[in-house]
Amino acid sequence: MNKLQHTLVSRATLSFTLAVVFSALYNLSTNHLQCDYLFLLEILGLIVCLELIDYVFNHISFNSRILYLCTEYALMYVCFLIFSFIGHWFSFTSTNLIFFSSIFVIFFDLLHFYSYCLLKTEANNINNHLLKKKI
Amino acid sequence: MKLKIHQVPNASETEIVINCQVVDERLEQLIKYITQYTYTLRAKKEGKFCFVPAEKIYYIDSVDSKTFLYSAETVYNSAESLIILENKLLDSTFVRISKNCILNIAYLESVHALWNHRLEASLFTGEKLIVTRHYIESLKAKIKG
Numbered sequence: 117m118n119k120l121q122h123t124l125v126s127r128a129t130l131s132f133t134l135a136v137v138f139s140a141l142y143n144l145s146t147n148h149l150q151c152d153y154l155f156l157l158e159i160l161g162l163i164v165c166l167e168l169i170d171y172v173f174n175h176i177s178f179n180s181r182i183l184y185l186c187t188e189y190a191l192m193y194v195c196f197l198i199f200s201f202i203g204h205w206f207s208f209t210s211t212n213l214i215f216f217s218s219i220f221v222i223f224f225d226l227l228h229f230y231s232y233c234l235l236k237t238e239a240n241n242i243n244n245h246l247l248k249k250k251i
Numbered sequence: 252m253k254l255k256i257h258q259v260p261n262a263s264e265t266e267i268v269i270n271c272q273v274v275d276e277r278l279e280q281l282i283k284y285i286t287q288y289t290y291t292l293r294a295k296k297e298g299k300f301c302f303v304p305a306e307k308i309y310y311i312d313s314v315d316s317k318t319f320l321y322s323a324e325t326v327y328n329s330a331e332s333l334i335i336l337e338n339k340l341l342d343s344t345f346v347r348i349s350k351n352c353i354l355n356i357a358y359l360e361s362v363h364a365l366w367n368h369r370l371e372a373s374l375f376t377g378e379k380l381i382v383t384r385h386y387i388e389s390l391k392a393k394i395k396g
Contacts, residue, residue: 174368174384177350184367228366235364238387242362242370245394249280 133160158203165199166192189224196220279396283344284357290343292336294320294327303327305343309376311336311353323376346393348372348382356393 137160140153169191178184199205206212267285271278290305307322313333320327329336337347344357354372362370362382370382370390382390 170368175350178367181365181367231368232364232366235368235370238391239362239364239370242391242394245391246359246361248276249394 158199162199165195193220286342290340292320294329296325296327305340308355309358309374310355310380313351346390348380348386348390352380354380
């Protein structure tokens with residue numbers, strides 16, 4: 117399972133991303149200016165932006181974990197709204213806002229849960245090594 | 252394992268000789284502890300300079316550009332920066348766990364994952380320290396030896 121997580125999933129995800137980005141760039145460069153291709157690049161831009169926020173936040177010491185999570189959550193949500201507005205992803209009606217914000221929250225929580233699971237595996241590995249040293 | 256201790260009153264230096272068939276993981280750990288015994292750190296206690304054996308230090312941290320060494324009884328003040336101490340203690344059981352903390356893994360009991368991409372290190376002394384994501388790999392490498 118660990119190998120599957122670390123090699124197959126990450127390799128498949130990277131290959132898929134590269135394929136999608138390449139095809140979007142290729143189609144845009146050959147004057148196939150459908151908005152789908154632009155949308156894919158906008159999504160990529162949002163992901164890069166969110167990762168940068170996460171990277172910066174990892175280097176800041178927060179007084180509490182809750183403050184860290186709430187600040188990061190709020191900043192990422194603002195970023196998502198800005199990209200949505202610039203890219204005209206949806207019209208800003210209250211129904212749409214609730215619907216797309218819910219999707220963003222679900223994505224954010226799932227990704228955080230996935231990172232937490234990976235870290236938990238890492239912690240178990242370290243604890244096993246510590247235990248071995250004690251025996 | 253046999254343990255022989257010879258007390259030589261006129262010996263100029265303590266000498267440890269290990270006779271073994273093979274240096275296994277446990278013996279490697281023991282050698283590390285013995286090596287660590289030779290490290291002493293210059294620090295200040297109540298305004299007076301003293302030399303502290305490294306194996307007595309639980310962890311070292313830096314607050315407002317001041318470096319502190321934590322042992323069971325005392326908190327010492329060091330004039331040296333965290334980077335200098337980190338380099339000095341490279342081959343010992345000390346490892347950097349965050350931008351402002353170096354941990355002696357001899358006192359590390361366990362770690363557990365936190366929601367903010369960090370690990371919480373619990374020491375045998377009951378103290379808890381934070382391991383930031385950037386330093387998890389080096390902690391793992393140090394524990395593996």
